[in-house]
Amino acid sequence: MGAKGTETRGKLVDAARRLVEQGGYYGAGLNQILATSGAPRGSLYFHFPGGKDELVAEAIALSGREITALIDAIPPGDTAAAATALLTLFGDRLEASDWQQGCPVATVALDVAAANDQIQTECAAAYAAWEQALRIRLRADGRADADDLAVTLLAMAEGALLLARTQRSREPLERVARTIRALL
DSSP states (O other): OOOOHHHHHHHHHHHHHHHHHHHHHHHHTHHHHHHTTTTTHHHHHOTTTHHHHHHHHHHHHHHHHHHOOOOOOOOOOOHHHHHHHHHHHHHHHHHTSSSSOOTTTTTHHHTTTTTTTHHHHHHHHHHHHHHHHHHHHHHHHHHTHHHHHHHHHHHHHHHHHHHHHHTTHHHHHHHHHHHHHHHH
């Protein structure tokens, strides 16, 4: 694929990522994705012959890798600081988007993961990667309960993002950050 094709594919994925994160799977129609990306309709099916499901799955996979990279970039040794830094980053992102962009996976997972195997697989892979990245940091901190704590931290962060988005306030994120510091 040439540079123009790669660019078009990237625009489609970026548009899908933004739109599904803001409005969920059903809130991001193909016409809206095409309009946002500026890509012609034929490009969508050229790059994503599986249509919307394939495009959204790719968008979730990319978002999942980006969050994993953020977690991986935080040096091991202080998981509490890493988790609170991630919550701050998500809070900044939420606020900058006028409370529209929370977790890049949760909105889609809540919409269709129970009924769409392809999307469920990508959502599960993203969450598993984040959990593993947290587990590695917790083990580096000497935590014998790293498996349980990794799931707990992920669940706390996801819940805080949902509450912050719903309340249009950073307060749930700040409360969870304080609890994480106390817990760890």
